[in-house]
Amino acid sequence: MLTEIFIKPFADMVEAPDFLLQVLWEGLVSGILYALIALGFVLIYRSSRIFNFAQGIMVVFAALTLVGLHAMGVPAWVSVGLTLLVMFGLAVAIERVVLRPLVGQPDIILFMATIGVTLFLIGLGEIIFGGENKVMITEELGIPTGSILFEPWGGLLILEQKDITAVIVAALLVVALLLFLNKTRMGRAIRALGDDHQAALSVGISLQTIWVLVWFIAGIIALVTGIAWGARAGVSFALEVIAYKALPVLMLGGLESISGAIIGGLMIGMLEKLFEIYWGQPLLGGNTETWFAFVLALIVLLFRPQGLFGEKIIERV
């Protein structure tokens, strides 16, 4: 039993390094997507202290809108633009209807409100687009769908081109986002709002504008995530559950840290794949991916309550 836990998995890894690389690659790709969703959470949390549970359904909603528009005969890239418009409308609507009346309420109330928004969007999405699984318009968007083969150490490593595209696009998005937050006026306003609401308001930063902006950025991130994940697994409401995967990422990386979200996402993506393949399936009956990330984050937090990258909080009464 002990050898099966501590020795055999590592022996397997050394024996078939190409398979190990394949597993790590798969983990990396899903890790990127977790990181993207976590990024949406972090942005909204930093600027408004709202724990936005609706991020997952926004991914689904964006992907469904894109596919639905294309099915109505709109050219692929035009429907991307229209989807962005829809996400902007959603951001404005959420700010107007939900957030503005709830300014200053306790965190948990705002959190519940975003769950309310989630349910609303699930119902609305099912009514408009129907619940069945749809195929993402990968080819129409010009995303290559072939795969590249490598043969390291006489083995075989398959990299799908759409996964590579997803990784590159995600990396570009993150760089663009960091530039936006650090170099532009608006980006600095977002960060100022995150540091101190009152002070930011007093130097003339508009809360409403920034909130709409932040939710719109979260919408853009949602669209990119939706396209990337939809290309792998199709577009359906089951996609919503990947939003839960972003939560342990947030725990590991800290709710306010952008770099934490990215590194945490990649770590969790790879570690959970490794655990599933080498420990979960042989020893525990598989499907451990549903909880592994949470338990890992829980154990890490027991020893480092501020998360891996969060700032150490010193509390005063």
Place this chain on the structure above:
Amino acid sequence: MFYRTAGQFKTSYESDQALFPVRQDAILLAVILVFAWVIFPLTASEFTFQTLLIPILIYALAAMGLNILTGYAGQLSLGTAAFMGVGAYACYKMVTLMPWLNPVVAILLSGVFSAGVGVAFGIPSLRIKGFYLAIATLAAQFFLVWLFEKWAWLYNYNASGAIQVPNLTMFGVYVAGPQADSWVQYYLVLAIVSVMTVLCINLTRGNLGRTWKATRDVDIAAELIGINLMKSKLTAFMVSSYVVGVAGALFVFMWRGAAEPNLFDIPLSFRILFIAIIGGLGSILGNYLGAILIVGLPVVLGTLPAALGIPISSSMVEHINVMMVGGLIVFFLIIEPHGLAQLWRLIREKLIIWPFPH
């Protein structure tokens, strides 16, 4: 006018701290109890029992358990459904391993198991708080549901992977399983829920409850006046999980009749959290009001289109339902973030001075 408190003098500390300082409250409760114990069971149809009365009571109990943890002790939990599952599976194992066990005893004992699991998953609360803790409780949610699925011993190696409630008798009457009558189950649920409610009210009014509230309000200050935070948080997890576990056992044994692991998935956790928050955090009454709203609303919405003669398919009704519930949650949070219980408190204050404005 009806709620006039003039003339009800309090001349001792006991009467000041009594459960009902105002006589009209006691009368109102008596009326509600008469309805619950006599009038509803006599008039209700099978449909009403199964879709309204029994689920409202069970959901209210589960929300009460969560409310102790979140509303009184201030520890946000998103894993309620998993602890309900622990209660349900523990009860199932007990009645199948020991068929001679009295069903009520089995249900009450099953809470002990979920209390143990709850304390284990409550340990992180000593180091982390707020949303971090909420995500940590999700670990319980996902891990336990996975365990229900993979650990075949829990469901006695059934091919279906689900648990089926066997026929259980108490004093020669079927109380659970396919042969049990709805009204018998209703009385059993009502009795257990009533007793638990009285216990919860007194717990939250007593020493333990004050400790929890102090922990919730300012934990560092609570520590400074000599409250042991560890004890306070872990007892909150324990009591809360016990109540939730009993609710889970009732949920399966007195209402659903069978359960698959994914019944205890995250939507159920959220539904109970809605009930607790819409009803009002830190209120016992609120759990009932919230449960009436959340359980009753879909039933009303489901019958409405047919009553109005609008032809809509049933799946459409379901989608509209989900949408309406989401919208209403936002709506209620906006008009009264402290929940329905606060709304009732305001109404009651207005009634006391009515017809005068001040």
